[in-house]
Structures are given as structure tokens and as C-alpha cells.
Amino acid sequence: MHYKYSSIMNIVFITMMFGCGLPILFPVAAASLSVLFCLEKYMLYYVYKSPPAYDEKLNNSFLQNLALAPLFFLGFSYWMLTNKQLLGNELNPIASKNNAFIAGHYWY
Numbered sequence: 001m002h003y004k005y006s007s008i009m010n011i012v013f014i015t016m017m018f019g020c021g022l023p024i025l026f027p028v029a030a031a032s033l034s035v036l037f038c039l040e041k042y043m044l045y046y047v048y049k050s051p052p053a054y055d056e057k058l059n060n061s062f063l064q065n066l067a068l069a070p071l072f073f074l075g076f077s078y079w080m081l082t083n084k085q086l087l088g089n090e091l092n093p094i095a096s097k098n099n100a101f102i103a104g105h106y107w108y
Contacts, residue, residue, distance in 0.1 A: 002058060004040060005058065008033065008036065008062075009062070011029050011033060011036075012029065012069050013069055016070070016072045016073040017076045018076070019073065020076065
């Protein structure tokens with residue numbers, strides 16, 4: 001059971017971290033979560049002999065950790081949308097090997 005929670009959290013957090021830069025992750029995550037749901041429903045009906053003996057602590061900690069996913073989305077989205085290197089199309093070529101590399105990183 002806890003392996004299912006970890007895979008769900010992995011899918012959700014990776015999607016929230018990189019979803020703004022790669023919007024295709026949202027339908028991929030929806031498909032992954034629906035496959036996990038259908039698989040778990042099948043396993044519950046036809047494979048498991050008895051339900052596992054877990055209490056509500058695991059579920060509550062999972063929900064508390066999952067509530068942090070929107071903060072990851074906001075933070076990484078702000079970083080991606082305000083980064084001039086990700087959105088710009090400027091190249092800084094090096095004229096000779098004695099010149100310093102200009103990365104173009106800005107703090108504003």
C-alpha cells in the first residue's frame with residue numbers, strides 16, 4: 001500500500017515541478033494516475049485476499065505532504081517564467097578561449 005502512495009506522490013510532484021515548462025506532463029500524469037486507479041481497483045476486487053491493516057496515520061501524512069505540491073508548482077513556475085535564459089533566444093558565443101564565458105544570469 002505504501003508503494004502506491006509513493007508512486008502517486010512521485011507523479012504529482014514531478015508534474016507540479018516541471019509542468020509549467022512541459023505542459024504535456026499534465027495529460028501524462030492524468031493517464032498515469034487513472035491507470036494506477038484502475039489497476040488498484042482490479043487488485044482490490046480480484047487479487048487481494050483481505051485488506052491491509054493500516055491506520056489513518058499513513059493516509060494523513062500522505063495528504064499533508066501532498067498539500068505541498070501547489071507550492072512547488074508556484075515556485076518552479078515563477079522561476080521558469082521569469083528566467084531570461086529559458087525564454088530568451090540570445091547566444092553569447094566565446095570569441096577566443098582566453099575570454100570569460102558570459103552566462104547571462106540575472107538576479108532581478
